Amino acid sequence: MIYSAKQRVTESLAGLGRFTWLAKEALASLVTFKVAWRDLLYQVYFIGVKSQAVVLVTGAFTGMVLAAQTYYQFHKVKMDTATLAVVGVSLCDELGPVLTGLMVAGRVGAAIAAELGTMRVTEQIDALRTLATHPVDYLVVPRIAAGHIALPLLTIESICVGIGASYLVGVYLLGIDATYSWVNMLRYTHDVDVMIGLIKAFVYGGLIALISCYKGLTCRLGAEGVGRATTEAAVYSSITILITNFFLTLVLGKIASLL
Amino acid sequence: MIEARNLKKGFGTQPVLDGVSFRIENGESVAIIGRSGCGKSVLLKHLIGLLQPDAGEVLIDSENIVPMNERQLLRVRRKFGMVFQGSALFDSMTVAENVAFGLRRHEHLTETEIARRVAETLEMVDLPGTETKNPAELSGGMRKRVGLARAIVYEPQIVLYDEPTTGLDPIMSDSIDQLMLRVRDRLKVTTVVVTHDMRTARRVGQRVLMMHDKKIYASGAPDDFFASRDPVVRQFIDGVADPKETPF
Ligand SMILES: Nc1ncnc2c1ncn2[C@@H]1O[C@H](COP(=O)(O)OP(=O)(O)OP(=O)(O)O)[C@@H](O)[C@H]1O
Numbered sequence: 482m483i484y485s486a487k488q489r490v491t492e493s494l495a496g497l498g499r500f501t502w503l504a505k506e507a508l509a510s511l512v513t514f515k516v517a518w519r520d521l522l523y524q525v526y527f528i529g530v531k532s533q534a535v536v537l538v539t540g541a542f543t544g545m546v547l548a549a550q551t552y553y554q555f556h557k558v559k560m561d562t563a564t565l566a567v568v569g570v571s572l573c574d575e576l577g578p579v580l581t582g583l584m585v586a587g588r589v590g591a592a593i594a595a596e597l598g599t600m601r602v603t604e605q606i607d608a609l610r611t612l613a614t615h616p617v618d619y620l621v622v623p624r625i626a627a628g629h630i631a632l633p634l635l636t637i638e639s640i641c642v643g644i645g646a647s648y649l650v651g652v653y654l655l656g657i658d659a660t661y662s663w664v665n666m667l668r669y670t671h672d673v674d675v676m677i678g679l680i681k682a683f684v685y686g687g688l689i690a691l692i693s694c695y696k697g698l699t700c701r702l703g704a705e706g707v708g709r710a711t712t713e714a715a716v717y718s719s720i721t722i723l724i725t726n727f728f729l730t731l732v733l734g735k736i737a738s739l740l
Numbered sequence: 741m742i743e744a745r746n747l748k749k750g751f752g753t754q755p756v757l758d759g760v761s762f763r764i765e766n767g768e769s770v771a772i773i774g775r776s777g778c779g780k781s782v783l784l785k786h787l788i789g790l791l792q793p794d795a796g797e798v799l800i801d802s803e804n805i806v807p808m809n810e811r812q813l814l815r816v817r818r819k820f821g822m823v824f825q826g827s828a829l830f831d832s833m834t835v836a837e838n839v840a841f842g843l844r845r846h847e848h849l850t851e852t853e854i855a856r857r858v859a860e861t862l863e864m865v866d867l868p869g870t871e872t873k874n875p876a877e878l879s880g881g882m883r884k885r886v887g888l889a890r891a892i893v894y895e896p897q898i899v900l901y902d903e904p905t906t907g908l909d910p911i912m913s914d915s916i917d918q919l920m921l922r923v924r925d926r927l928k929v930t931t932v933v934v935t936h937d938m939r940t941a942r943r944v945g946q947r948v949l950m951m952h953d954k955k956i957y958a959s960g961a962p963d964d965f966f967a968s969r970d971p972v973v974r975q976f977i978d979g980v981a982d983p984k985e986t987p988f
């Protein structure tokens with residue numbers, strides 16, 4: 482019992498060490514810019530372009546439900562025209578980046594972990610190394626950079642679609658006054674809200690790629706190991722996004738209030 | 741020159757190498773033989789820094805590679821080509837891209853030059869015209885030969901072959917043996933070949949090392965080796981299993 486507990490602690494510390502090593506190597510490689518442009522472009526396509534359907538549907542329905550729910554509450558206190566303002570701020574600050582992050586974590590995180598995990602199991606990673614190629618430069622860095630690029634773009638898309646959808650629901654379905662709604666939304670949603678959303682998305686994009694690459698590169702040998710790495714990549718990325726989001730909200734909110 | 745000094749390696753509680761030492765000169769070709777699971781692949785991976793020993797040194801041209809980090813190792817690995825036991829082809833790339841990978845990494849060549857070198861090397865391993873195929877469409881033996889082409893195309897100084905002829909038909913094995921010899925003689929390549937195939941060991945190895953019981957058990961010129969009277973060596977060469985009690 483004690484032995485196994487001790488072993489688990491040792492193992493998780495060793496895991497943390499490996500993760501830090503990976504992050505450090507990736508950062509070093511990122512700043513020295515040993516990036517293969519073709520790979521980066523392909524990853525942006527895979528992470529960004531291919532995730533659009535999922536992200537757009539999520540954004541649209543989140544915007545709509547948010548509009549409806551806020552309206553039902555605000556209607557009781559005769560604040561109907563503030564509905565879209567709430568929707569705008571929530572989408573920009575929180576829901577846009579977080580939900581986009583979660584959807585991409587599920588779709589892309591799992592795919593990255595499965596791909597790198599299979600490469601590890603079939604010794605392709607070792608083969609890369611014998612061909613004088615650093616796996617971090619060749620596999621991890623393009624994915625992280627692509628995550629950083631793609632996620633803010635996806636988030637913008639999701640916010641726009643969300644706001645559009647909430648406008649349609651608010652104005653045409655629930656009958657809120659269009660002009661006042663619009664004016665209030667513009668009055669209460671500031672540039673800084675959009676900035677916060679984009680910064681968050683930038684962070685989550687890198688995190689998803691880093692965690693998923695780590696899970697893939699360190700997966701246990703065998704088909705089961707790959708399956709497990711895939712699941713864990715999605716779960717860990719999602720949880721990390723939710724936790725990071727809390728702290729980012731605190732820190733960025735503080736900074737925004739000082740501006 | 742490759743030199744291993746007192747290498748030790750274990751996985752968990754299971755020791756695999758326990759004091760392996762040898763020295764391979766430039767341009768020499770050495771065959772490493774031993775029972776399945778005795779640690780030949782593990783030993784080979786130590787020579788190129790894919791695995792870190794628990795103790796001991798690996799010297800490549802008098803430079804100890806054990807304390808090097810992954811980035812420093814990249815420089816040393818430019819000297820190497822390695823053929824993996826399980827081929828380890830990049831399955832997201834075509835055959836041509838696989839073979840060209842090392843070329844693109846090592847040298848600055850034009851696309852036509854790369855295509856020419858790739859075609860030439862595929863011809864050498866008897867797979868002409870397979871450039872656009874995917875690894876998944878190839879048979880095991882064909883994949884093995886693509887792996888071989890990928891390892892020799894950029895003309896490294898040292899080539900490590902992990903069971904290059906296992907799973908090939910006798911005629912193909914023979915032509916791979918000859919290919920290894922041609923590569924060795926034409927480019928003065930240091931050759932280390934791990935094999936179960938006694939014919940390959942005899943023909944390609946100027947020297948044979950036999951692993952047994954986590955160490956280098958015996959070493960010698962092929963002719964002396966195959967005439968050895970040592971019971972362990974004899975048993976391996978003749979391929980006789982220990983008689984076991986069977987319950988039925
Ligand atoms: N990554 C690893 N983790 C744990 N144990 C390993 C690992 N790689 C090898 N081993 C163990 O090391 C021993 C030697 O393996 P190795 O692959 O070197 O054998 P081999 O001599 O190449 O056998 P074969 O001729 O069948 O290829 C085996 O008992 C194997 O279980």
Ligand SMILES: [Mg+2]
Pocket residue numbers: 780781782825902
């Ligand atoms: Mg082996």
